[in-house]
Amino acid sequence: MQDTIKEIFTESIQVQIAAGEVLPSALESAAFTIAQSLINGNKLICCGTANCHMLAQHMAGVLVNHYETERPCLPAIALSQENINLGQSTQVDDHDTFARQVRAFAQQGDLLLALAINGNEKHVISAVEAALTKDMKVIVMVGDDGGELVGLLGPNDVEIRTPSKRPSRIIESHLVNLHCLSELVDLTLFPQDENYV
Numbered sequence: 485m486q487d488t489i490k491e492i493f494t495e496s497i498q499v500q501i502a503a504g505e506v507l508p509s510a511l512e513s514a515a516f517t518i519a520q521s522l523i524n525g526n527k528l529i530c531c532g533t534a535n536c537h538m539l540a541q542h543m544a545g546v547l548v549n550h551y552e553t554e555r556p557c558l559p560a561i562a563l564s565q566e567n568i569n570l571g572q573s574t575q576v577d578d579h580d581t582f583a584r585q586v587r588a589f590a591q592q593g594d595l596l597l598a599l600a601i602n603g604n605e606k607h608v609i610s611a612v613e614a615a616l617t618k619d620m621k622v623i624v625m626v627g628d629d630g631g632e633l634v635g636l637l638g639p640n641d642v643e644i645r646t647p648s649k650r651p652s653r654i655i656e657s658h659l660v661n662l663h664c665l666s667e668l669v670d671l672t673l674f675p676q677d678e679n680y681v
Contacts, residue, residue, distance in 0.1 A: 499653040514642040515668035521595040527559035532599035551666040582611035603631025627654030
């Protein structure tokens with residue numbers, strides 16, 4: 485049993501090291517995109533698959549509240565995973581839940597952060613498609629080969645792809661990546677002295 489525990493930690497560490505080698509440019513680009521969107525008066529809209537929904541909520545909460553240093557609130561929201569009561573309609577497709585919210589709440593210039601495991605999750609794909617029809621930029625966090633999701637991205641969008649196929653390692657990496665983005669956004673918008681880090 486202890487050998488299994490050590491293997492889990494070792495695999496997790498190896499994925500983080502591999503991500504640290506391949507993701508710095510994408511993370512820097514994503515942080516700049518988020519900061520620029522917020523400077524321009526727009527908001528970050530976050531959504532994620534069932535396994536990643538808590539991470540979407542966490543990122544929105546970090547921006548609205550703060551990461552590690554007190555600062556002004558930043559506009560961010562996590563989309564609801566639940567079907568919203570849409571009056572008399574009971575024919576709402578589950579794959580359309582995020583897309584309908586993007587169409588309802590997003591404005592041109594807002595930014596969508598979509599978190600997925602393999603990039604083939606239909607409700608996240610629909611949200612990205614809805615965002616693109618509103619001329620929004622998109623940041624996608626995904627693992628595996630990126631799936632259908634990364635094929636939707638244009639030159640102004642950002643793909644942050646964890647180098648792993650295992651869902652548990654991808655989710656762990658997403659959390660580290662979100663914390664990295666949070667710190668970079670804070671440092672960009674609210675520069676601290678050199679002793680901060």
